[in-house]
Amino acid sequence: MSVASAKYQSEYLTVSEPTVYSPSELKSEDMLINIGPQHPSTHGVLRLEVLTDGEVIKDVIPHMGYLHRCFEKHAESVPFNQAIPFVDRLDYVAAMNSEHAWAMGIEKMLGIENDIPKRVEYIRVLVAELNRIASHFIAIGTYGLDIGAATPFLWLFRDRETIMRMLEWASGARMLYNYIWVGGLFYDLPVGFEERCAEFTAYLRPKLKELQDIIIDNHIFINRTANVGVLPLQMAVNYGCTGPVLRGSGLKYDLRRVDAYSVYPELDFEVIVGEGKVGTVGDCWDRNYVRVQECWESLKIIDQCLEKLTKEHKRDRDFDPQAVVPKKIRPKAMDFYCRAENPKGELGFFFKTDGKSDIPLRAKARACSFNNLSVLAELSKGWMIADLMAIMGSIDVVMGEVDR
Structure with missing residues (x-):
């Protein structure tokens, strides 16, 4: 062997013993990472300031302020009935529910809530539940996209498009409807709406079953979401979480039952809660499971409304959906709070009036997305960056409500 070969083997081919470091000798350095607003999973308008140790999340600070809706100040500058177009733009994927x-x-x-005709009430619930399904379809579809599944997103937006066309048929607007007015409706339902709606519900039932098979019961989806981002019930209550985020943690709290408003007490439907079927109660899987099951319950409600509208409270050529609409809205001087169950949780409005004007002195929105988003930091600590996207998507926030 030549001298050069021997030197090469001694320097490059000899396997040396690996150096073993004790944990106290290992050094780590925190990194501050900005995720969004350009990140697809933050849907364009949310920035997450994430403190990490490698891939492990130590803290998350959500930064809002990229929409500047100024909803409250708009509502304090126009009469009550003229603020409805601004209400549409809070949760803009569930405008009927907000209206x-x-x-x-x-x-x-x-004091006119008992004067609203029953046909108007059933139409309101009908369009609100259609919009609830459309909202949940966006939540589930974009969630699948956030964690890597494109096909469910396309399927759900295909079926959501049918709902959008039906609501546009009823209101004249595609997404921001201005359809539910104080005291009534803009229009009665168009002729043939009930029949087409019944055809849609019959079509959607097998599609929902496919949705459960391809997403919720999919073992890859379960591995990504089960036992991830567990929200204990007490923490959900302390943070003021509502809607599927709260019910996913096991509490049967739905304002359609708790407050029993409109004609919901006359309708048969179940309040769905997380049960920890494949993981832990309150995890990402449970929150999505609740949304899928609520779509089934909304279909039940829609079918019951259609039956009432076609048998008991039928279409009448003399029916005026604006008969109870007040000419002048001037409530007594008071502080008043009202609320309803939106697809994302409790949407509440606080009003302060002076009894002299039809413009509120103070209008404040209690936005469910804002409260639900506030718990993100608690859910994310200790998880990986990839899990942050799964946790964020499972909360289902709309930033029009957050930055209102």
Whole structure:
């Protein structure tokens, strides 16, 4: 062997013993990472300031302020009935539900809630439940996209499009409807709406079953979401979480039952809660499970409304959906709070009036997305960055409500 070969083997081919470091000798350095607002999983308008140790999350600070809706100040500058287009833009994927809450609150202030015709009430619930399904379809579809599944997103948006066209048919607007008015509705349902709606519910039932098979019961989806981002019930209550985020933690709290508003007491439906079927109660899987099951319950409600509208409270050529709409909205001087069950939780409105004007002195929105988002830091600590996207998506926030 040549001298050069021997030197090469001694320097490069000899396996040396690995150096073993004790934990006290290992050094770590915290990193501050900005995720969003350009990140697809933050949906364009939310920035998460994430403190990490490698891939492990130590803290998350959500930063809002990229929409600047100024909802409250808009509502304090126009009469109550003219603020409905601004209400539409809070949770802009569930505008009918937001309008319903606003209109009911003002009707209660005026003392006319018992004067609303039954046909109007059933139409309100019908369009609100259609919008609830459309909202949940966005939540579930974009959630699948956030963690790597594109097909469910396309399927759900295909079926959501049918709902959007039906609501546009009824209101004249595609997404921001201004349909539910104080004291009534903009229009009665168009002729043939009930029949087409019944056809849609019959079509959607097998599609929902496919949705459960391809997402909720999919073992890859379960591995990504089960036991991840567990929200204990007490923590959910302390943070003021509502909607599927709260019910996913096991509490049967649904304002449609608790407050029994509109015609919901006359309808048969169940309040769905997380049960920890594949993981821990209150995890990411449970929150999505609640949304899917609520779509089934909304279909039940829609079918019952259609039956009432076609048999008991039928279409009448003399029916005026604006018959109870007040000419002037001037409630007594009071502080008043009203609330309703939106797809994302409790949407509440606080009003302060002076009894002299039809413009509120103070209007304040209790936005469910804001409260639900506040618990993100607690859910994310100790998880990996990839899990943060799964946790964030499971909360289902709409930033029009958060930065209102």
